[in-house]
Amino acid sequence: MRCPFCGNEDTQVKDSRPTEDNSAIRRRRQCPNCGARFTTFERVQLRELTVVKSNGKREPFDRDKLMRSMSLALQKRPVDPERLERVVNGMVRRLESSGESDIPTKLIGELVMDALANLDQVAYVRFASVYRNFREARDFEEFIGKLGDGDD
Structure with missing residues (x-):
């Protein structure tokens, strides 16, 4: 997953958990390059x-x-x-x-x-x-x- 702040291609998943309705996975990520933290959601398509x-x-x-x-x-x-x-x-x-x-x-x-x-x-x-x-x-x-x- 690309960092939305610096564009680094490699980010680390720090925490994963399902959303309340179990329709997606919420992932907390951190960029090792700039240290920024952000959240992504993964859904079944x-x-x-x-x-x-x-x-x-x-x-x-x-x-x-x-x-x-x-x-x-x-x-x-x-x-x-x-x-x-x-x-x-x-x-x-x-x-x-x-x-x-x-x-x-x-x-x-x-x-x-x-x-x-x-x-x-x-x-x-x-x-x-x-x-x-x-x-x-x-x-x-x-x-x-x-x-x-x-x-x-």
Whole structure:
């Protein structure tokens, strides 16, 4: 593992332990060159996933991008980061075990919408406003109206 501080190719593992939900191995490392300490996470990857965007462009699936977008929607909301981590792990496992290697962005967006609806209603509306491209206040009103009806 390369040191993120000095770029040295050889770092030493000082401690390894599973994460709380046993979905990854947390490793504390130290660089013998500069002495810096850092943490890495090792996860099982069942298959290589490719995201297929609506314009046909393809790119490798990025778990961190999924985590960032959900974290952004949940910013300043009372949701425990460990709970978000478990939700994202579950979503990734679901995608990896689906049997498909090509995942449309629409499917990922709908999975995020479902997850946020169960985690936090404010984050759900925030994400929906971007995902569904709300253009004016009326769009929010209609969406929130549907929330009250239980349609969405």
